[in-house]
Amino acid sequence: MPAVRLADGDLNYLLEGPATAPVLVLSNSLGTDLHMWDAQIPAFTQHFQVLRYDTRGHGASLVSEGPYSIEQNGRDVLALLDALDIAKAHFCGLSMGGLIGQWLGINAPERIERLVLCNTAAKIGTPEVWNPRIETVLAGGAQAMRDLRNASISRWFTADFAGANPGKVEPIVGMLAQTSPEGYAANCAAVRDADFREQLGAIRAPTLIVCGSGDLVTTTENGRFMQERIAGAELVEFYAAHLSNVQAGDEFSQRVLDFLRA
Template identity: 45%
Template sequence: MATFQSNDALIHYQTFGDVTNPALVFSNSLGTNFGMWQKQFNHFKHDFFVICYDTRGHGSSSAPQGPYTLDQLGQDVVNLLDHLNIEKAAFCGISMGGLTGQWLAIHYPQRFNQVIVCNTAAKIGQEQAWLDRAVLVRTQGLSSIAATAASRWFTDPFIQSQTTLVETLSNDLAASSAEGYASCCEALAKADLRAQLQQITVPVLIIAGLQDPVTTVTDGQFMQAQISNSSLFEIDASHISNIEAPEAFNTVVKQFLS
């Protein structure tokens, strides 16, 4: 297990593949950890130097007292690249990680060859709803959020057919840091990149889930209309599309990166 200090947070990360290959960073969604990318790092480690990390407040990364900001989430990635002496990388983030990817493309275009943003939006949800969720989690813990997470993350057929996997992800969420989760909710409450998307010049692939109730295809279409050098791929999955439809996900990412 590798860690490094990024300002006030200790960030846990793991690398896969040959360090001489092009670098590819994966960024997790709210309430998960880097293990959510298993089907991706096993697939891409042959052609890329894959870097997975736990977003601050998640997994084995520390959870300093919040609220966090999107700037902090993005800066952690830049600090990770600096720590690994990587000048330029490709980036793939989902949901909250997709917002991080948009921020990186706006503020650090010189550090990224390509950016992939999946099941995300330039503004996710409503500010008050995120702030209410942060209060709920700090006072009652994560068990109630974890109990209903699967219905937001996956389609019913996937939940029925992959019960063990879905239970593992739900249990991981329930056992997570309430402070880390709440602090990321507060970052999402304030994050709004809609007015800045037109600044993006890095090539961007947007992946939108046809059955995603959280960040919709309409959200993906809005981002595509604002980002000049972007393409949109609609995937037949719900919110965590890389787990629900890994073959289609890996294929379109590989095509974009090559």
């Protein structure tokens, strides 16, 4: 796959779709890689040039020394856009990717056309949640990541979906098992430290907030909090847990396309 050389390593990306179409950036969740969006690519590339990438610490991208910050991850996106000579793009991020989207909407509004914030919150979790996970992963290494993989199924998917769709679930949770423990822990710190609750009003891009009715990590209530503070924001809720793009599939893709093409 192609990569952009950052100051401290390579950022892995894929650029697909018509070269003359508007650009849509897709940003992965914590513990996945750019392939978490595979189900969306056939629909999205009919209308957009889709740029997806592995966030620092994930997939085939660099694993630099942590902890990371959401600002650091956001600046990686800007460096990627600069390297590809993309002045402005739509942005769709899920969970950690949604935090990156919030940072971009607040701090680089001139680069963002429309913003889709999926299964995310202005603040996700507390240090009491994140610090033990960071310690466990750094101490346990690859085995700890495999253990997290098993625990993630119930967070990422509703039980009925997971039971009926192992062919969709297994490749996604397999990404977590393959994620660098150091990269994962460094990004856990980025998520832990991010708090945009007082800055959401600065977002001016047209925004769609996507929630899952069964998402216990970033709830619909978290989504409504963002909607109330981002002028004109729309909100949609699917029957899904944390990875609504996988569980809601075609329905998710169509709603996002309707918003982006409005």
